[in-house]
Amino acid sequence: MSKNTAVETKKAVSRKDMTWAQWTWKEMKRNKVAYVMVAPFMILFTLFTVAPVVLSIFFSFTDFNLLQTPNWVGIENYIRLFLDDDIFMIAIQNTFIFAVIVGPVSYLMSLLVAWFINELSPKIRAIVTLVFYAPSISGEIYTIWGTLFSSDSQGWVNGKLLELGLITSEIKFFQNANWVMPLCIVVALWTSLGTSFLSFIAGLQGINQSYYEAGAVDGIKNRWQELWYITLPSMKPQLMFGAIMSITSSFGFGGVVTNLCGFPSVDYAAHTIMHHLDDYGGARYEVGYSSAIAVILFGIMIGSNILVKKVLSKVGQ
Amino acid sequence: MAKLRTRRHKVILSRSAGGDAGITFMLVILGIFMILPMVYAISQSFKPLDELWMFPPRFFVKSPTLSNYSDLFKLMDISWVPFSRYIFNTVFVSIAGTAGNLFVSSLAAYAMAKIKFPGGRVMFKTVRTSLMFHSTVTAITNFIIMKTFHMIDTYFALIVPAFCTSLGLYLMKQFMDTNVPHDIVESAHLDGASEFKTFWVIAMPMVKPAWLTLIIYSFQGLWNAGASVYIHSEQLKSFNYAIRQIAAGGIKRAGANAAAMVIMMLVPISVFVITQSNIIETMGSSGMKD
Structure with a gap:
């Protein structure tokens, strides 16, 4: 990533006549201060990010329950998950539906809106940015959707539909298995213009103006060609970063579902892997089993990120 | 850039x-x-x-x-933990966590961006990889780790993990890569400045947009934090949790609930309005090249 950016501060040790291990050791001693500087971060990072992942993988092969010493059970937890746990199958399906819709749609929405507002004057752009970005930073403001779609006639949507005579009795939106998934997806999308959106705005702003001038000379006719041939290839690093942010958050909308539909959601209609994880880990203390769930979710997240990175690296090639 | x-x-x-x-x-x-x-x-x-x-x-x-707002404040008065305590908790945790994060992450970001040392790139890549998964995956094992260190039900459980955010380090390191020129770092060294001094006196003032961004991200996360699984005592719970709790008490409080939501969203939105241009500038170097 930053091959040429680090500075050789003191005189580098000559690499000749030294084994790789010796050279590394010398370099390490020479840069002692760097290790002191990264130590606080790396220690905490190891403790709160790396160790939990490693421990989860370990526990997923045991029957740990927080009280007794864990016993090694091999892949029994995984077998139980895939063969005996019907609700887990629903959870996997819902998680994928959620991520496959929310991830790409929020990504495209972020990109399109950022592109739409790029040519506006700075003041108007700042206001529009705020309008689109605000829902993602306003905490649990999305619960207002619960009020809008409230299941009684005081709910605005039900009230309007009743008034217009389109329905004869209220629809219990967040208690109806047919409605919960689509509604939760809409709400998740509403809160999804976050970090990737800002990154795209900055990426578009940073494109060198002369590329467009050169493009015009080379015969680019309209803004669509400009977008495809100049804009997107020039902001590839942002596209990559935005993709990672969008994918990761598209798996993290469990809280939206819980706050709007309760837990568990009706007929498990919006039950995701994250809820399943909470259920077994947080409520039943089956650490071994829930670790297996966590490992699978972890694998899905990392896997889809790597996949999308591979696809995006082909943009403009 | x-x-x-x-x-x-x-x-x-x-x-x-x-x-x-x-x-x-x-x-x-x-x-x-x-x-x-x-x-x-x-x-x-x-x-x-x-x-x-x-x-x-x-x-x-x-x-x-304004009756919904005054209702909300009346409801605050009758909560059995004084409401000022919840406000103190959120403000204290937000400020302490953000200050720690700024220092710990910038220090590590400087070393990774400006010093070439064995393992530096591997460390950065590991942190960057962790952007790919959501922290809920590790919530349960995190609980076990915090229990081991007796952090459950203390402020530490909320503050210490906030010190090391992968996104914070990532944005800071990327911004330093593009905005702190090597020649300036080198000439500071020639003048006899230590690595720490160069970081604090030379590099940090050059990356103000990045630390503002880091502050906003960290602060937003901590400010919006509701109930935490690591906290049981009512006295340690957050303002957000408390305000949602009293406002959610049945349909009679629908108005107070809306008032609570508006109050809660005012802070992050006003902070963003003030710092927007800095955040966008920082995001300019957020891109990922490989």
């Missing part, structure tokens, strides 16, 4: 009127979708009781009142 363009994009290409109209139309539709729920929340918070329960319901408030 070059300074961000602030003047209007100089249009050299012909922009078709149809395209302009289409884009404006899309933008307006999406904008309405984004802003209407916000407007509804604000409108709800000013509705008197009879308007909250009228049929057919009105979207906009007709005769606005």
